[in-house]
Amino acid sequence: MRAARFISVATVLALAAVTGCESSGDNEAAPSTTAPAGLGSFYGQKPSWKGCGSGFECATVQVPLDYSKPSGEKVGLSVIRLPAEDKSSRIGSLLTNPGGPGGSGVDFVRQAARAFGDDLRRRFDIVGFDPRGVAASDPVKCNTGPQLDEFFATDASPDDQNETNKLGDEGKAFAQRCKTKAGTELPYVGTMYAARDMDVLRAALGDNKLTYYGASYGTYLGASYAEQFPKNIRALVLDGAVDPKLSSTELLIEQAKGFETALRAFADDCVKSGGCPFGNSADAVIDKVASFLTATDKKPLSNSRDSRKVTESLAVMGIARALYVKEYWPVLRQALTQAMQKSDGTYLLALADEMVERKADGSYSNQTDANMAVNCVDKPNPPNLATYGKAAAEAKKVAPRFGPFVVWGGLPCVYWPVQTKQEPKPVTAKGAPPIVVIGTIRDPATPYKWAQSLADQLSSGVLLTYDGDGHTAYLQGNSCITKATDDYLITADPPKDGTTCR
Structure with a gap:
């Protein structure tokens, strides 16, 4: 969320x-004529x-x-x-x-x-x-298309401190751009x-x-x-x-667990449908997906749409998009087959782009910027990178495939120029x-x-x-x-x- x-x-x-x-x-009731003090002109507008x-x-x-x-x-x-x-x-x-x-x-x-x-x-x-x-x-509106491309492609399952620091740098840059371009709002x-x-x-x-x-x-x-x-x-x-x-990080951890549940449902469906290319049991399918993501972390996939490399983060995003609705499961099966058998991430990238409303010309809607802006001010955020990293580590334990990606995605809120204590x-x-x-x-x-x-x-x-x-x-x-x-x-x-x- x-x-x-x-x-x-x-x-x-x-x-x-x-x-x-x-x-x-019942038929429509008469409209209310009562407005809070000082807001009559707003409530009375037609x-x-x-x-x-x-x-x-x-x-x-x-x-x-x-x-x-x-x-x-x-x-x-x-x-x-x-x-x-x-x-x-x-x-x-x-x-x-x-x-x-x-x-x-x-x-x-x-x-x-x-x-x-x-x-x-x-x-x-x-x-x-x-x-x-x-x-x-x-x-x-805070980010350009290339800036969001970089943000989403950044490794959100860091293996060492250097990769963690890179995430921190991306989070800081995101927050600073919003402060510069939309600070008063x-x-x-x-x-x-x-x-x-x-x-x-x-x-x-x-x-x-x-x-x-x-x-x-x-x-x-x-x-x-x-x-x-x-x-x-x-x-x-x-x-x-x-x-x-729930707190901000509790929401993210629970959401990651939800994606794990959906992945297992997809795996069960793949096996029951017959001819599943990823294994003959749900556990085997999930293990295959996990191994694929580990390999993609080391060597990103190519794609035929543009010059971007399909990193592990983009692959996970594509998988998540397809898990949102059961009618997309056959598309996910096709996308994973293409990625695993041909090292081609074209379909997964298309799903990822749809997730964040990236257009064919490389521009984005303001969905991502607005999403971050609302979430960052709605609830208190962890105070620093190290504390946030502990939440991501907890998420990985309970949601191995999705936990780090979901939690690290909200990192810009740590550096957000507006914070709430509520x-x-x-x-x-x-x-x-x-x-x-x-x-x-x-x-x-x-x-x-x-x-x-x-x-x-x-x-x-x-x-x-x-x-x-x-x-x-x-x-x-x-x-x-x-x-x-x-x-x-x-x-x-x-x-x-x-x-x-x-």
Whole structure:
């Protein structure tokens, strides 16, 4: 979730379309006219919606950069919506966030809005937004394409102090570039600010109460909203939950363990499918992958796309990308076969590039920069390289293939120019209506135990389980998950706590 190397976004494009369900619900409530002191102009704004292609409408909503200084500098949030198909039975807006942090909510809705349930699309405007610092919302932009190429290719499984120092140098350089290019913005891009923005969006959209679907990091954003505005909630779905009470390094270590779980699921599937080229047992497949990564550490792979060498770090990133969604497993099988048999990392590199939104011309979206900027200010970070190295060593013990790569990916936060002393704590959202938390048992990026923990922390948490693979559940096309989620969003009546879908 946290490291720029392993960004958790809802991977909807490769997923099967979902089906809707029929239900009933109350008509839209009158919009709230109450705004916090000094923020009336923000809460009372009416977006100027304009058509932006394929039936979508786009607008910009203004929020204060610093909520303690509402008359100061402003941030324009890019917003998109697919209007409800049936205006006569419209309930309101369904605000969404795809995760990251750093994922574009505008792009998410453009790509995925029509994959939401039929009844949801009929009765809700499906709304996405780019959070502050992301994509089209005053983006944090620190690094050039070549600089990010170097950052991602750096050996994130150091074998000696020289390699560790190289990681430290890359982390320092990343942080310094963000201080130079985005220093005034960095204190204000954290999740707590983005959650406050969501309440401005709720009012600007004309909704008395918030209806929200958040995936991956979007669950942390949604939980933060619930903690700050429990009385303003109509229905919240938190899919692929992040555990708010964990420290920054605890999150990374647990995420690395999640990728190990997903790798074993891939290995089991490869063997059961027959003709697995990597071994005749899951253990043999995992050993083969581990040996391949060790060899790639010593001798990087070539690729036919450009002049880059496919280092061990890039190979691990490519593997991780494919583990996010089960539909990519055949691609991973092909990529590993190409890499192991031909020393050709072309397919793995393509997966890695997709993971971090690297374009064919060598440029990147601002996903990585925004991801780091948000994560580094959300929670306290280890004080120095040596302390951080201890966390990476712990991760390697419990997640040998992924631990070091996931943990070292967040190293720039050690050197970040803006630090918080606010320790993580449980989120209770006392006074909120039922909040549905969805967990996928073999989720690689947000381990199932996080969903269990968040549902338990929330005073009104309801756990919905998907016994399956891949990152997040709702847009995977499982009819049980789809119906339970759609029914709740439409009626605000949750499924029974502990419901499991298969």
